[in-house]
Amino acid sequence: QSVLTQPPSVSAAPGQKVTISCSGSSSNFGNNYVSWYQQLPGTAPKLLIYDNNERPSGIPDRFSGSKSGTSATLDITGLQTGDEADYYCGTWDTSLSVGVFGGGTKLTVL
Amino acid sequence: QVQLVQSGSELKKPGASVKVSCKTSGYSFKTYGMNWVRQAPGQGLEWMGWINTRTGNPTYAQGFTGRFVLSFDTSVSTAYLQISSLKAEDTAVYYCARDRRISIFDYWGQGTLVTVSS
Numbered sequence: 001q002s003v004l005t006q007p008p009s010v011s012a013a014p015g016q017k018v019t020i021s022c023s024g025s026s027s028n029f030g031n032n033y034v035s036w037y038q039q040l041p042g043t044a045p046k047l048l049i050y051d052n053n054e055r056p057s058g059i060p061d062r063f064s065g066s067k068s069g070t071s072a073t074l075d076i077t078g079l080q081t082g083d084e085a086d087y088y089c090g091t092w093d094t095s096l097s098v099g100v101f102g103g104g105t106k107l108t109v110l
Numbered sequence: 111q112v113q114l115v116q117s118g119s120e121l122k123k124p125g126a127s128v129k130v131s132c133k134t135s136g137y138s139f140k141t142y143g144m145n146w147v148r149q150a151p152g153q154g155l156e157w158m159g160w161i162n163t164r165t166g167n168p169t170y171a172q173g174f175t176g177r178f179v180l181s182f183d184t185s186v187s188t189a190y191l192q193i194s195s196l197k198a199e200d201t202a203v204y205y206c207a208r209d210r211r212i213s214i215f216d217y218w219g220q221g222t223l224v225t226v227s228s
Contacts, residue, residue, distance in 0.1 A: 002154065032212075032213070035214050035215070037155070037215070044218040044220050044221050045147075045207075045215070045218055050210065050216070086154075088154065090213060090215070091213055092212050097169070098157060098171045098172070099145065099160070099213040100213075101154060101156070101157065102154070103154045104154040
């Protein structure tokens with residue numbers, strides 16, 4: 001059971017927008033930034049968003065993140081079939097002194 | 111460019127040990143810590159721990175103490191994960207991931223599949 005809670009799956013049509021949620025607690029989201037990772041089938045995870053809403057170089061602005069209180073969201077607009085992947089949120093848990101991930105959300109682009 | 115290249119897949123018997131390597135290039139090795147993340151078959155990501163490449167101090171998540179050892183060799187810019195007394199439940203893909211800042215993993219290795227089977 002993951003410390004951070006994500007929906008197991010989401011789906012949307014090409015060109016549409018999808019939102020993936022991530023719920024935590026004060027011991028993790030309370031004082032720490034959230035990151036998001038994309039894992040395409042059979043590949044290693046890739047950093048998509050860090051510091052709640054910052055994109056690394058090369059990540060298109062179709063991907064955006066936000067955090068409010070103990071929840072965070074990843075928005076993907078203009079969905080493409082190539083966006084089909086598992087998406088994970090992650091952060092540091094201050095009470096446990098460990099890195100923590102959500103259980104992952106499988107995105108299907110219909 | 112930054113690269114993390116891990117060693118190849120391993121097939122081990124229960125009770126054996128394995129050492130996974132993560133060779134880095136494209137940056138100053140001691141500037142960034144190194145994390146290790148486990149992904150069991152069909153499962154999500156699990157943070158195992160990280161090692162401070164300046165001090166050598168490792169930190170392990172609960173459940174990854176005792177049989178798991180993180181180390182590195184600065185001379186070859188390589189981090190290591192050693193697992194001893196392997197069990198079937200250790201079967202997973204193990205990733206190294208560079209620590210941009212605490213718990214932000216900006217570059218990942220390609221993963222190493224460790225299979226434990228008799």
